[in-house]
Amino acid sequence: MEKLQYQGHLHTLQKELMGDYYAELTASANGSGLPAAYLLIGGNPVEILRAFDILPVFPEVNALQLAVRKQSLPFIQAAEFMGYSSDNCAYVKADIGMYFGGRTTPFATIPEPSLLLCNYVGCNVYLDWFEHLADYSRRPIFQLDIPFIRTASGKPSKDDIAYVTTQLHRLIEQCEEITGRKLDQDRLREAVRLSSETGALWSKIKHLTKAHPAPYDAYFDSVTMMAPLYCLRGTQAGLDFFETAYAELQEKANAGIGALSEERFRYVIEGPPPWPHLRTFRDMFSRWSAIAVASTYSTVGGLWEFGFTHDPDSPIESIARHLLEWNLTNRNFLQRYDQIGRYIEEWDAHALVIHSVKSCRLFSAGQGDMREYFTKRGIPTLLVESDLEDPRYFSEAQMRNRIDAFFESLEHRSTQGQSVTV
Amino acid sequence: MITTTASRNLEEVIEECRTIFDIPGIEPAVAWKHAERGRKLIGCFPVYTPVEIFHAAGALPVGLAGGGNRLEIVHSDSRFQSFVCSIIKSTLEQGMTGMLDEIDGMVFHSICDSARNLASVYTRNFPNTPVEYLHYPQNFALPEAAMHLRSEYERLATFAASITGTTVTPGRLKESLSLYNRIRRLIRLLYGLRAERPHAIRTSELYSLVRVGNLTPPERHAEILVEALAAIERREGKSRDRLRILIVGSFCEQPPIDLISAVEDAGCYVVDDDFLIGRRWLIGDVDTGVSDPLLALADGYRNQSVASPVKHDLRVSQSQMLIDRARRLNADAVIVLCAKFCEPALFAYPLYRRALQAAGIPNLFLEFEEKMWMFDRVKNEIETFVESMLFA
Numbered sequence: 025m026e027k028l029q030y031q032g033h034l035h036t037l038q039k040e041l042m043g044d045y046y047a048e049l050t051a052s053a054n055g056s057g058l059p060a061a062y063l064l065i066g067g068n069p070v071e072i073l074r075a076f077d078i079l080p081v082f083p084e085v086n087a088l089q090l091a092v093r094k095q096s097l098p099f100i101q102a103a104e105f106m107g108y109s110s111d112n113c114a115y116v117k118a119d120i121g122m123y124f125g126g127r128t129t130p131f132a133t134i135p136e137p138s139l140l141l142c143n144y145v146g147c148n149v150y151l152d153w154f155e156h157l158a159d160y161s162r163r164p165i166f167q168l169d170i171p172f173i174r175t176a177s178g179k180p181s182k183d184d185i186a187y188v189t190t191q192l193h194r195l196i197e198q199c200e201e202i203t204g205r206k207l208d209q210d211r212l213r214e215a216v217r218l219s220s221e222t223g224a225l226w227s228k229i230k231h232l233t234k235a236h237p238a239p240y241d242a243y244f245d246s247v248t249m250m251a252p253l254y255c256l257r258g259t260q261a262g263l264d265f266f267e268t269a270y271a272e273l274q275e276k277a278n279a280g281i282g283a284l285s286e287e288r289f290r291y292v293i294e295g296p297p298p299w300p301h302l303r304t305f306r307d308m309f310s311r312w313s314a315i316a317v318a319s320t321y322s323t324v325g326g327l328w329e330f331g332f333t334h335d336p337d338s339p340i341e342s343i344a345r346h347l348l349e350w351n352l353t354n355r356n357f358l359q360r361y362d363q364i365g366r367y368i369e370e371w372d373a374h375a376l377v378i379h380s381v382k383s384c385r386l387f388s389a390g391q392g393d394m395r396e397y398f399t400k401r402g403i404p405t406l407l408v409e410s411d412l413e414d415p416r417y418f419s420e421a422q423m424r425n426r427i428d429a430f431f432e433s434l435e436h437r438s439t440q441g442q443s444v445t446v
Numbered sequence: 447m448i449t450t451t452a453s454r455n456l457e458e459v460i461e462e463c464r465t466i467f468d469i470p471g472i473e474p475a476v477a478w479k480h481a482e483r484g485r486k487l488i489g490c491f492p493v494y495t496p497v498e499i500f501h502a503a504g505a506l507p508v509g510l511a512g513g514g515n516r517l518e519i520v521h522s523d524s525r526f527q528s529f530v531c532s533i534i535k536s537t538l539e540q541g542m543t544g545m546l547d548e549i550d551g552m553v554f555h556s557i558c559d560s561a562r563n564l565a566s567v568y569t570r571n572f573p574n575t576p577v578e579y580l581h582y583p584q585n586f587a588l589p590e591a592a593m594h595l596r597s598e599y600e601r602l603a604t605f606a607a608s609i610t611g612t613t614v615t616p617g618r619l620k621e622s623l624s625l626y627n628r629i630r631r632l633i634r635l636l637y638g639l640r641a642e643r644p645h646a647i648r649t650s651e652l653y654s655l656v657r658v659g660n661l662t663p664p665e666r667h668a669e670i671l672v673e674a675l676a677a678i679e680r681r682e683g684k685s686r687d688r689l690r691i692l693i694v695g696s697f698c699e700q701p702p703i704d705l706i707s708a709v710e711d712a713g714c715y716v717v718d719d720d721f722l723i724g725r726r727w728l729i730g731d732v733d734t735g736v737s738d739p740l741l742a743l744a745d746g747y748r749n750q751s752v753a754s755p756v757k758h759d760l761r762v763s764q765s766q767m768l769i770d771r772a773r774r775l776n777a778d779a780v781i782v783l784c785a786k787f788c789e790p791a792l793f794a795y796p797l798y799r800r801a802l803q804a805a806g807i808p809n810l811f812l813e814f815e816e817k818m819w820m821f822d823r824v825k826n827e828i829e830t831f832v833e834s835m836l837f838a
Contacts, residue, residue: 174565390563
């Protein structure tokens with residue numbers, strides 16, 4: 025089979041932008057750049073940091089970059105030598121191993137943090153991770169305590185919003201201490217405005233895959249766009265990227281150009297990607313002309329496509345709502361079933377693929393129940409297991425067999441009218 | 447049911463405790479419910495639940511503690527993957543096999559990612575059982591944390607009242623707080639006694655005395671603890687030359703009681719542990735002389751509770767607290783006994799190890815699963831560890 029080319033103009037543009045971003049990290053590490061704050065992807069109040077000219081550093085993004093470049097294993101092993109378990113999240117292990125390895129990576133030197141901003145949104149591992157970094161680095165930590173969505177309404181309570189808003193004001197005080205200057209309200213509003221416009225474009229991009237054929241893959245190509253969405257949100261460069269991306273992808277959709285030369289199967293995918301084997305994994309779907317039209321992973325940092333937008337006139341409260349309500353990680357597991365159900369219906373998908381990763385129990389724990397739920401509703405569902413960071417958990421032959429068996433069954437299903445579970 | 451007689455010795459008390467909790471399921475609590483016609487059971491997933499609120503609503507809080515090593519996992523392992531700890535699956539399994547049918551409400555908390563998802567899966571699979579999920583604060587330095595937790599507790603009180611039909615009034619809550627304060631004091635006495643005279647009570651016995659409270663009305667549990675304390679005073683025993691061990695890491699899923707015995711039989715006195723830590727979570731009495739007892743209970747969580755890997759109180763270093771505890775108890779070594787796949791415990795270990803090594807305190811890492819029933823290998827490891835310390 026001829027090797028498929030996935031990389032287009034957007035990918036090149038993203039690489040350039042991320043190169044610039046990582047150059048900023050290296051400058052910060054060398055003492056000639058901005059002070060750095062570590063924070064996490066889920067939700068995330070990056071606009072506040074941008075308003076203070078504090079450089080956001082995302083350990084998750086660094087860890088996945090290591091995995092994509094096949095550099096994660098030695099760092100994971102270094103952490104395991106320190107006592108981390110083979111059953112602990114490998115993002116954390118790669119990051120801790122890298123931290124003690126001098127913070128040097130093939131893409132940047134990661135700066136020491138001036139602040140560890142632990143935006144706890146659902147993921148309990150976040151708490152451990154940043155607690156450990158605080159212990160090792162002896163740098164200040166701010167734990168942003170975000171109550172989980174836990175009521176039948178699926179909404180945060182008034183108390184929750186007030187609680188988070190209060191904390192954001194305290195975070196601002198801490199940023200003022202670090203930078204030695206007061207918050208510039210106009211800068212904050214500007215960062216929130218840029219986020220608002222970026223989010224609106226990202227939402228429109230997400231809806232483009234409703235087209236037949238879908239103009240891009242909502243899993244494998246979305247991850248290309250997620251890097252600027254998080255690392256550059258709240259900046260003009262980030263907004264410019266999304267303006268270009270939307271224009272290009274909309275043009276493809278209007279012209280009826282799909283991501284693949286042929287689109288035979290449209291599926292929704294749940295779970296983070298196997299970063300160390302991303303290309304191999306992608307090919308396993310492409311050879312069946314199968315395209316992801318929606319993915320839950322692309323909503324870990326925000327759920328713009330379902331109506332969220334930052335509000336420059338109410339910046340702090342809208343950041344609080346983003347953290348509380350408008351991201352996948354702070355929503356409960358059953359809300360994810362609803363999210364997937366909506367994708368299947370509104371994005372016109374034929375099947376659900378669940379990629380279960382050992383590292384992230386927030387995502388994975390209970391996905392067998394999810395499979396049962398969708399299968400009973402007549403949605404063909406495939407569950408495969410590997411990991412998002414640790415290359416040792418990817419069994420290529422077994423993965424290929426299961427994916428092949430699933431799509432073969434889907435082919436038969438169209439004539440038999442039966443449900444498929446693999 | 448246990449009957450109190452002045453002459454019962456500790457072995458007899460323990461024997462009866464074990465008949466109550468040593469089988470999978472919650473039958474003794476169900477028997478209570480049937481005897482107390484119209485009363486309700488509220489299931490509490492570990493680690494800590496403010497059970498006083500349920501008691502004040504007239505319900506019996508039932509402490510769930512997994513399935514032990516006599517429950518076969520048949521259905522729930524298709525819902526939760528192989529890399530998820532056993533208590534998640536054994537709790538769901540008990541639900542799926544009807545063992546929790548008499549539970550009138552369930553509560554889970556923000557202790558870890560797997561338990562959180564279990565709350566959702568349980569909700570979906572048992573639509574007739576109301577499920578509540580409690581958010582515990584994760585920034586203890588915030589003064590607002592206690593007020594937010596208070597609002598969580600208020601929601602829990604409304605939930606309990608909707609099940610039992612009895613409103614949690616401040617008066618009723620204060621009575622429940624007094625009762626549970628008393629139970630915690632009694633348990634603290636037992637723990638203090640064991641640390642001082644570990645030959646007087648085995649850890650497996652102490653464990654039984656605490657564990658029985660999961661399935662017994664608190665009024666009765668207090669009586670059992672009082673009886674046990676008296677029986678220990680009458681017990682004769684001689685101190686032996688053994689290592690004094692502190693065990694941490696088993697705060698949620700519980701090791702089989704025979705594993706606890708195996709640790710002792712390998713030549714150790716366990717001088718402190720975190721088994722069933724939820725029953726000792728609050729380290730001081732909750733003030734019942736205040737106008738807002740719900741806030742007092744929430745404040746207890748923020749300011750007067752144990753260090754635990756499911757809490758992230760950065761005002762103090764967890765590792766340093768472990769070192770202080772080991773020194774205060776004159777422990778010779780620390781055993782970190784983690785449930786397999788328990789992320790909070792496994793994450794605590796590297797920090798513990800670093801601190802223990804720096805402090806020169808020998809330590810051993812062991813993993814267990816509640817369903818294990820062969821202990822030779824673990825016992826052998828502990829014996830080797832003990833020998834290496836005694837004869838080094």
